[in-house]
Amino acid sequence: MSNCVLRVENATMQFGGVVAVDNLSLEVNHKEIVSLIGPNGAGKTTAFNIITGVYAPTNGAVYFKDQMITCNFPKGSMKKLYAGQNLGKYTTTMKKTPDQITKLGMARTFQNIRLFKELTAFENILIAKHMRSKANFLSASFCLNYKEEKKAREETMQLLEILGLLDVKDERADSLPYGQQRHLEIARALATNPELLLLDEPAAGMNPQETAELTAFIYDLRTKFNLTIFMIEHHMDLVMDISDRIYVLDFGKLIASGTPEEIQNNQRVIDAYLGVPEDGEE
Amino acid sequence: MTLSTFFQHALTGISLGGAYALIAIGYTMVYGILRLINFAHGDIFIFSMASLPWQIAIPLVCILTVALGVLVEKSAYKPLRSAPRMSIMISAIGVSYLLQNLATYLFTALPRAYPEIPFLKKIFQIGPVSASLVTFITPILTLLLVIALLFLINHTKFGMAIRAVSKDFETAQLMGIRLNNTISLTFVIGSFLAAIGSILYFTDRMSVTPFSGTLPGLKCFVAAVLGGIGSIPGAVVGGFVIGICETYLVAMGYSTFSDAFTFILLIIILLFRPTGLFGEKNIDKV
Amino acid sequence: MKTSKKIIYTIILSVLVLAFLFFLDVNKNQYGMAYTVLQKGIIMAVVAVSMNLVTGFTGLFSLGQAGFMAIGAYVTAIFLIPSESIGDVYYISGVSPVILNFKTWMDSLPSWIQAISPYIALLIGGLAGAFCAALIGIPVLRLKSDYLAIATLGFSEIVRAVISSPQMDTITNGSYGLKKIQGFTSLFQTFAVATVCISFMILLIRSTYGRAFKAIREDEIAAEAMGINLFKHKELSFVIGSFFSAVSGGMLAMFMRSIDSKTFSISLTYDILLIVVIGGIGSATGSILSALLVTVSKEWWLRFFDNPLYIGNFQVPLFRTGFRMVIFSIVLLIVVLFYQRGIMGRNEFSWDRIAENLLKIKKLLRRNPKEGGSKNV
Numbered sequence: 007m008s009n010c011v012l013r014v015e016n017a018t019m020q021f022g023g024v025v026a027v028d029n030l031s032l033e034v035n036h037k038e039i040v041s042l043i044g045p046n047g048a049g050k051t052t053a054f055n056i057i058t059g060v061y062a063p064t065n066g067a068v069y070f071k072d073q074m075i076t077c078n079f080p081k082g083s084m085k086k087l088y089a090g091q092n093l094g095k096y097t098t099t100m101k102k103t104p105d106q107i108t109k110l111g112m113a114r115t116f117q118n119i120r121l122f123k124e125l126t127a128f129e130n131i132l133i134a135k136h137m138r139s140k141a142n143f144l145s146a147s148f149c150l151n152y153k154e155e156k157k158a159r160e161e162t163m164q165l166l167e168i169l170g171l172l173d174v175k176d177e178r179a180d181s182l183p184y185g186q187q188r189h190l191e192i193a194r195a196l197a198t199n200p201e202l203l204l205l206d207e208p209a210a211g212m213n214p215q216e217t218a219e220l221t222a223f224i225y226d227l228r229t230k231f232n233l234t235i236f237m238i239e240h241h242m243d244l245v246m247d248i249s250d251r252i253y254v255l256d257f258g259k260l261i262a263s264g265t266p267e268e269i270q271n272n273q274r275v276i277d278a279y280l281g282v283p284e285d286g287e288e
Numbered sequence: 289m290t291l292s293t294f295f296q297h298a299l300t301g302i303s304l305g306g307a308y309a310l311i312a313i314g315y316t317m318v319y320g321i322l323r324l325i326n327f328a329h330g331d332i333f334i335f336s337m338a339s340l341p342w343q344i345a346i347p348l349v350c351i352l353t354v355a356l357g358v359l360v361e362k363s364a365y366k367p368l369r370s371a372p373r374m375s376i377m378i379s380a381i382g383v384s385y386l387l388q389n390l391a392t393y394l395f396t397a398l399p400r401a402y403p404e405i406p407f408l409k410k411i412f413q414i415g416p417v418s419a420s421l422v423t424f425i426t427p428i429l430t431l432l433l434v435i436a437l438l439f440l441i442n443h444t445k446f447g448m449a450i451r452a453v454s455k456d457f458e459t460a461q462l463m464g465i466r467l468n469n470t471i472s473l474t475f476v477i478g479s480f481l482a483a484i485g486s487i488l489y490f491t492d493r494m495s496v497t498p499f500s501g502t503l504p505g506l507k508c509f510v511a512a513v514l515g516g517i518g519s520i521p522g523a524v525v526g527g528f529v530i531g532i533c534e535t536y537l538v539a540m541g542y543s544t545f546s547d548a549f550t551f552i553l554l555i556i557i558l559l560f561r562p563t564g565l566f567g568e569k570n571i572d573k574v
Numbered sequence: 575m576k577t578s579k580k581i582i583y584t585i586i587l588s589v590l591v592l593a594f595l596f597f598l599d600v601n602k603n604q605y606g607m608a609y610t611v612l613q614k615g616i617i618m619a620v621v622a623v624s625m626n627l628v629t630g631f632t633g634l635f636s637l638g639q640a641g642f643m644a645i646g647a648y649v650t651a652i653f654l655i656p657s658e659s660i661g662d663v664y665y666i667s668g669v670s671p672v673i674l675n676f677k678t679w680m681d682s683l684p685s686w687i688q689a690i691s692p693y694i695a696l697l698i699g700g701l702a703g704a705f706c707a708a709l710i711g712i713p714v715l716r717l718k719s720d721y722l723a724i725a726t727l728g729f730s731e732i733v734r735a736v737i738s739s740p741q742m743d744t745i746t747n748g749s750y751g752l753k754k755i756q757g758f759t760s761l762f763q764t765f766a767v768a769t770v771c772i773s774f775m776i777l778l779i780r781s782t783y784g785r786a787f788k789a790i791r792e793d794e795i796a797a798e799a800m801g802i803n804l805f806k807h808k809e810l811s812f813v814i815g816s817f818f819s820a821v822s823g824g825m826l827a828m829f830m831r832s833i834d835s836k837t838f839s840i841s842l843t844y845d846i847l848l849i850v851v852i853g854g855i856g857s858a859t860g861s862i863l864s865a866l867l868v869t870v871s872k873e874w875w876l877r878f879f880d881n882p883l884y885i886g887n888f889q890v891p892l893f894r895t896g897f898r899m900v901i902f903s904i905v906l907l908i909v910v911l912f913y914q915r916g917i918m919g920r921n922e923f924s925w926d927r928i929a930e931n932l933l934k935i936k937k938l939l940r941r942n943p944k945e946g947g948s949k950n951v
Contacts, residue, residue: 122792137801386903393896548735551728
């Protein structure tokens with residue numbers, strides 16, 4: 007097995023005539039922290055949605071641990087509309103649903119926090135354990151899976167402790183302060199026992215101090231949970247601090263990739279960022 | 289089926305379809321603007337049962353129905369504008385429940401004769417096809433009203449406000465559109481058309497009960513979904529399709545299945561073309 | 575509160591309820607009204623909890639309850655019409671040979687099976703409902719909120735149309751309905767079946783599956799990202815909910831002894847919705863409380879609204895047939911508009927909560943006379 011955990015091949019996503027992601031290819035290797043950056047509207051979240059199975063790409067394929075999880079090519083009316091490259095390279099259609107992909111070991115967080123708002127922090131994490139439960143609805147109802155249930159609860163408590171949420175475990179998720187909601191979302195993703203964690207703007211809305219804390223925290227996560235991390239982020243200090251490699255998207259196209267130093271000195275990246283007003287931090 | 293009975297049924301079907309179309313417009317407009325199935329829509333016109341001479345009854349029915357429609361909006365939907373979808377729907381069902389029970393209380397549940405409108409009942413004969421005047425009037429009136437409505441929506445300031453609000457509540461408000469007035473106006477138009485539709489619908493029927501409005505109401509909703517909810521021409525087409533299909537089903541002897549057919553049609557449309565014939569496509573943003 | 579204390583309280587409560595039921599069962603002639611109304615109430619509680627499972631816990635706004643109840647009721651009824659009365663029931667259009675053969679076969683079964691036949695009938699009725707739900711669920715559960723509501727409402731009307739259609743005359747007796755259905759002989763049987771049904775649903779809600787349902791209610795996209803298969807879980811909740819709706823339909827048929835397709839009209843679904851809303855959408859115990867409360871008041875305590883009321887010689891206006899239902903619908907609207915959480919909100923009954931509330935009341939009582947006017951809050 008190769009070292010490559012996630013491989014996106016020539017992925018193009020077109021909504022009608024709009025090309026949101028254009029021929030994107032990238033790789034994330036085992037235990038790497040890789041960032042995807044780019045100005046607003048560059049197609050970063052769309053790329054995430056392709057990887058996690060929310061959208062099927064118009065053309066292209068995604069592999070997770072060398073296993074194909076998504077592959078598609080233009081069909082029907084899209085055949086005429088399609089403006090991307092590599093037409094004819096892909097001829098199979100397959101798409102795993104987000105839940106299947108999560109089961110394979112990929113977890114994500116969302117740009118606009120999507121917690122189970124009216125449930126407690128504890129329940130939020132416990133729900134992520136459901137997927138690994140072997141009980142059917144009858145054995146679960148009659149508490150025949152009590153061992154599994156007990157283990158799930160213990161693991162949930164451990165996660166809450168690691169993420170510093172133990173004292174708010176019985177609070178409703180939507181009553182938590184913003185920073186803790188972000189933490190809870192990461193905890194919930196970790197509860198699915200992922201190998202690859204996708205973070206969509208984990209530092210959005212945080213002040214510099216909180217961002218610094220988050221940087222250390224993400225760094226810790228990798229060692230503690232033996233994780234590979236792929237994230238979208240706008241905070242450049244965070245990105246440059248912890249990324250092993252960086253991919254830069256602009257108008258759906260990959261314009262650069264490499265180590266933080268290489269990216270910082272890349273003229274195309276500088277142009278892309280200075281070409282648009284700096285408003286990435288709202 | 290001979291050619292003349294075929295035409296006879298076609299005419300009845302088109303007429304029924306016209307009445308459905310007028311009621312369906314109310315659903316589609318309210319849904320377009322509030323994203324709410326106005327379950328009470330089919331019940332508001334039941335209050336047209338008061339027996340009065342028709343010269344007074346027709347305007348009275350229109351005024352009362354419009355007033356009731358607006359009252360329902362102000363009292364049951366407005367307070368819930370920011371509430372979850374389900375609460376608003378339950379409120380709509382609650383209003384429908386209340387109106388039915390209120391009508392039962394006021395008029396008793398026994399069927400009563402619908403007020404006779406003599407000139408609409410006059411029988412006309414064109415070739416082999418004979419029908420009452422109302423059957424001929426309904427489709428024509430429907431088309432005229434729809435054209436007037438489309439003009440109002442597309443070429444007047446009010447119409448522009450309605451279109452803006454249906455696209456985006458908050459932005460429309462920021463542009464200086466009075467949200468509540470616009471929504472009330474939508475209910476006025478919808479209820480007025482429903483009043484006309486109900487008069488045309490019930491004139492051809494023997495009797496009404498407080499529950500007579502529910503099923504035609506639901507069918508008109510299906511018509512609106514068939515045409516693509518939010519689209520006025522869609523609602524009209526949907527209304528005619530359902531009216532005509534239903535008439536032929538009854539003519540072929542499947543009258544008990546004519547109601548079921550409407551809902552089977554609904555499930556089929558929702559499966560294969562959830563946005564209906566003319567509806568807009570929405571993409572959920574993640 | 576300590577666990578042991580809670581257990582003691584629970585036992586005391588159960589004993590009290592049992593004693594009360596026993597008292598009613600013994601004196602059923604004297605308290606006929608309470609006897610019938612409570613039975614109907616507990617049957618409504620089963621269907622209300624099942625609706626709550628689907629609507630309140632899984633977030634699927636389904637309005638098909640009446641249809642599933644009809645399926646359960648008709649299947650159970652056909653099972654339980656004694657073979658000697660079959661001719662009387664189907665006297666108009668005759669009876670289908672299938673039913674006749676089935677009845678002869680049933681009569682040939684050993685007596686112990688016949689003794690438990692009501693339970694088997696309920697189970698089969700429930701399975702029939704669940705089967706229909708599984709079929710209809712495949713297309714319908716892909717729909718979003720209000721479309722789902724209208725599609726399930728439509729399904730329930732289709733069921734009704736099929737039942738009352740002339741083509742089904744020899745099976746469902748068309749629009750004449752079925753009569754002479756054998757019911758339970760004692761109140762305890764109804765309550766036992768209802769308790770089993772409700773307990774199962776509550777256990778399911780408390781299990782890991784129940785949490786998955788709640789996750790779907792809160793946020794479908796996040797639930798899917800957590801590895802929850804949306805369709806599988808929605809279908810599961812819908813099928814189980816419909817199973818118990820159908821069982822309660824069968825119980826209703828046994829309770830009413832005669833049914834026809836009008837019994838299961840849309841307004842029955844609205845009645846159940848009213849119960850669920852008043853009890854609290856997302857609270858099983860709330861639904862039970864509210865089912866008993868609503869049924870008892872509707873069928874018994876508030877009957878007087880429907881009768882002319884005289885104070886001396888003066889007849890109070892408004893009081894006549896239908897007034898009760900008007901009051902009821904107004905109550906529903908008030909609850910929806912002003913108390914959206916209903917009696918229980920999304921909370922469940924627990925001794926801890928009661929203890930908390932008692933403490934609060936105590937504090938209030940104690941504080942008021944001493945520092946009634948104090949400003950610090």
